[in-house]
Amino acid sequence: MKALCFDGKKLEYISDYPKPQSDEALVKVTMAGICGTDLEILQGYMSYEGVLGHEFVGVVEDAKNKELIGKRVVGEINVGCQNCEVCKKGNERHCPNRTVLGILNRDGAFAQYLSLPEKNLHVIPDSISDKQAVFIEPVAAAFEIKEQISLKPDWQVAIVGDGRLAQLIVSVLRTSCSKVTCFGRHQNKLDRLEKLGIKTKIGISKEDQHYFDLVVEATGSTSGFLDSMKLVKPKGVVILKSTIASKENLDLTPAVVNEITLVGSRCGPFRPAINALASGIISVDDLIESEYPLEKFQQAFDEAKKSNTLKVVLKP
């Protein structure tokens, strides 16, 4: 089959990559999104080698449960060992022996086929298009914030970042909090949010400092982290939604002095994400900027890397 494979140094298109062979469900990938994590992996994050990609929608081609065959599905990306204490407590996403689609010891979605355990798959309703479904995984990651924090409707909420994930986080949080401000750097991305009625800002004014009850760091940069610490009020909460590649100048002193709570946040629950897209509460229709076949991966990745680009998808 066709696949995009990362060998630890470079990403390569392979036309005869072996098709997945396992007890798991076999899914023919319809569409897969390029995510910030994919770009980080190309820089060495997770020391991953294998087929890249973890945001996808596809059709089940083979499964033990015959009712699944032919169904349009998305898939939870973490697969636990089922044997350890963490898995036994139902916390598979944090299993120390887990594999993660396209991220950790498990071939991913930038290929014609992938395999996942049947229980990881969610059949999606007809009301969600393929182009919408490819966002279910990152929308679920945004919903994870609501699992971790009891949001109060009158909170002042700031999102730092205006990229792919930040756009989805804004949409998810505004379903619970009306006072949401997005701090970004790219006028075209902020314009999209303004159209949705979100307050946006480039740069932090004096009035913004220590004003927000909840701040979501969604840039994955040291400067985004430092901005978040400036924005959050004493005893407030900062959600760390992106891994921060640099380890330099991450000053935690303000967190101690101002008694800030920092909450690391990763993958989230698929069900509320599917419901939100099916009901139209969250719109992702204008987020895809372009589609490429796997063969044109270089163009696709070049475009995804540009700072003013939103979502780029691959069609295997």
Add this chain to the structure above:
Amino acid sequence: MKALCFDGKKLEYISDYPKPQSDEALVKVTMAGICGTDLEILQGYMSYEGVLGHEFVGVVEDAKNKELIGKRVVGEINVGCQNCEVCKKGNERHCPNRTVLGILNRDGAFAQYLSLPEKNLHVIPDSISDKQAVFIEPVAAAFEIKEQISLKPDWQVAIVGDGRLAQLIVSVLRTSCSKVTCFGRHQNKLDRLEKLGIKTKIGISKEDQHYFDLVVEATGSTSGFLDSMKLVKPKGVVILKSTIASKENLDLTPAVVNEITLVGSRCGPFRPAINALASGIISVDDLIESEYPLEKFQQAFDEAKKSNTLKVVLKP
């Protein structure tokens, strides 16, 4: 009066420092403890200049409330402006315009006299000796953890560090949690905890990794932070109890991937600290290693800086 004053470069003994003149209560300092924060200030932390010291016990010499005069007191160290939104919400400790005794724009306790607003003072019962009372401020800082986190009795708790503050944190947390392990580096300090029935360890074994529900970082070092991230289980909590001087190599990636909650923690409530010392639930009697007059501050600080020393106090 005699005072120890830091001019931003060096600590100096001054025999004729002006006695505090203010509307506040005037307190004659009986005894004052040297804290890790004092040592950090000498390295430039907070850019503080003035009389150092914030852990003290003294006797009220003058006050508007005449009933206070002659009473033995300890004092909360944060003084809010009373006018801002933060103060109006009763959150004076986080007032953006606050002064802090011996730390921020307010002369401290390494002097014969200090002044504080009357409402900052707590009269201490006869059952608490001066040598015990000097620990009320740091014991209160340890109690702050209980204000911030709802501790569960069956949690596995780790304290990283075996110094002055770590010793008090262990004592406070074991009143709520029976399974407390202290990870330290100094056998003599760990021996003290072993005598109190606390499990202690030097070095992290494979079994310790990602085993603890709650970890308290009490070293203020990058290595202590990294150890804490190794010890805490996925979705666990790390309390940041010390400011970390270095900004290098503070990798927050594990916090995101393992969805850790980091909670900055600073000053705490005096009342439970006073009660705990008065009732004998918490013992601090063997923590003071030596006492010095102000004039011998150099010896006192040299001793406080030694890695195997517990508490050094000054008697002005």
